[in-house]
Amino acid sequence: MAQEVFKRYEKKYIISIEQYNELMSQMITRMSADQYGKHTISNIYFDTSGFDLIRTSLNKPTYKEKIRLRSYGQPAEDNSVFIELKKKFDGVVYKRRVPLPLKDARKYLYYGIKPEKDSQILREIDYSMNLYEPKPKVYLAYERIAFFGKEDPELRVTFDMNIRARENNLDLSKSSYGIPLLEKGMLLMEIKIPGAMPVWMSRMLSEIKIFPVSFSKYGTYYNKYIATQVIFEGGKICA
Numbered sequence: 001m002a003q004e005v006f007k008r009y010e011k012k013y014i015i016s017i018e019q020y021n022e023l024m025s026q027m028i029t030r031m032s033a034d035q036y037g038k039h040t041i042s043n044i045y046f047d048t049s050g051f052d053l054i055r056t057s058l059n060k061p062t063y064k065e066k067i068r069l070r071s072y073g074q075p076a077e078d079n080s081v082f083i084e085l086k087k088k089f090d091g092v093v094y095k096r097r098v099p100l101p102l103k104d105a106r107k108y109l110y111y112g113i114k115p116e117k118d119s120q121i122l123r124e125i126d127y128s129m130n131l132y133e134p135k136p137k138v139y140l141a142y143e144r145i146a147f148f149g150k151e152d153p154e155l156r157v158t159f160d161m162n163i164r165a166r167e168n169n170l171d172l173s174k175s176s177y178g179i180p181l182l183e184k185g186m187l188l189m190e191i192k193i194p195g196a197m198p199v200w201m202s203r204m205l206s207e208i209k210i211f212p213v214s215f216s217k218y219g220t221y222y223n224k225y226i227a228t229q230v231i232f233e234g235g236k237i238c239a
Contacts, residue, residue, distance in 0.1 A: 005095070046136055046137060
């Protein structure tokens, strides 16, 4: 059964292919690749008409949240996808998600038709949906390779490449394409840990000169391609 509740710290790093290869040569003795290998993750991010959720998130408040629909691969109507409510409070990430067939998830998130199933997580998601009344705003996808610790399976390291996004065709069943968000040859690495980072990993990152960054995929697309849009209306320039 897929995990539906997560609580962890997440550290992000923008790295080069050369740094990735060096990491792989050192990590191989301590971490194992997960069963999925390299796979595509696709998301639809939901937000208010004024993009209040991502604008609040980019201001780095103590508490923030995101609502998204996620699939692994390109799903058909009856394939399971995940409705996710991702919260961050005081540096700790809390992610709660519920699986539904794509057709049912779309009916709920796009048209307000609630699924027949019920759960505590779905009620939490429903609360946020009623509070924000969000609509689909951005499609975002990437290829991921994930690893977990041999001694501590809760230690996870993921590498996301070819991160891309768009504002049209906001449906997970559509083709996976979009505007690239990272420079060519760069990847996003995330270290997901329940507590303190292992000493061996901290030392390894320091030796390869890999340092943490503040990076949001959705936030990056918003800043580059939404917040800067200028619309001419009646001779006036509106942001």
